[in-house]
Amino acid sequence: MTTRARWTWLGDHLAVDFANTTIGLDGRREELIGTVGEFREWIAAEPAWLPALDGDAIDLELVLEQRDATSRLLRCAALQQPLPPGDVELVNARVRTAGVTRLLTSAPGRSRLAAGSGFASLLGVLAAATVDLLAREDLAAIAVCEAPGCGQVFHRSRRNQRWCSPGCGNRARVDRHRHRNPVAGGGLPR
Numbered sequence: 001m002t003t004r005a006r007w008t009w010l011g012d013h014l015a016v017d018f019a020n021t022t023i024g025l026d027g028r029r030e031e032l033i034g035t036v037g038e039f040r041e042w043i044a045a046e047p048a049w050l051p052a053l054d055g056d057a058i059d060l061e062l063v064l065e066q067r068d069a070t071s072r073l074l075r076c077a078a079l080q081q082p083l084p085p086g087d088v089e090l091v092n093a094r095v096r097t098a099g100v101t102r103l104l105t106s107a108p109g110r111s112r113l114a115a116g117s118g119f120a121s122l123l124g125v126l127a128a129a130t131v132d133l134l135a136r137e138d139l140a141a142i143a144v145c146e147a148p149g150c151g152q153v154f155h156r157s158r159r160n161q162r163w164c165s166p167g168c169g170n171r172a173r174v175d176r177h178r179h180r181n182p183v184a185g186g187g188l189p190r
């Protein structure tokens with residue numbers, strides 16, 4: 001029944017997955033968690049640990065407000081620009097409200113986020129993941145894919161990587177060819 005595009009999994013950090021709940025570039029972004037039901041599907045599909053809702057209602061407005069703040073923060077980081085103070089404050093406030101902590105595990109070098117359950121804890125863990133990501137020293141590896149219709153945040157695996165996936169690289173090359181040869185109308189190159 002649904003014809004909506006699904007979120008694209010990049011197998012990435014929780015904060016990147018959260019920011020990637022829209023698809024497309026600036027003026028033409030499609031919302032992938034536009035209803036409470038879609039957000040619940042996203043929670044169920046997200047592989048990272050998230051607090052259980054324990055019957056709490058979801059306030060979608062708060063979710064989208066935080067997702068948009070996260071998205072702006074990651075995009076500023078990708079462009080190596082200063083982070084917007086209002087978005088920094090929102091994310092920090094959500095971490096504080098939920099009292100999210102980071103705990104050691106028995107695997108050396110590994111830790112995990114910990115929080116209670118309920119809606120505020122869910123937002124708190126998503127916010128804490130954003131803090132974790134933006135506090136990392138390899139921040140320059142974060143990029144935004146500018147292939148037509150993509151706009152996803154991703155981690156570069158090579159220094160000069162421009163596209164999030166080979167599919168996006170191909171689409172970008174086809175698009176560039178079409179713009180250079182408008183008469184061709186998308187036909188085969190001669």
Ligand SMILES: [Zn+2]
Nearest residue numbers: 145150164168
């Ligand atoms: Zn892409």
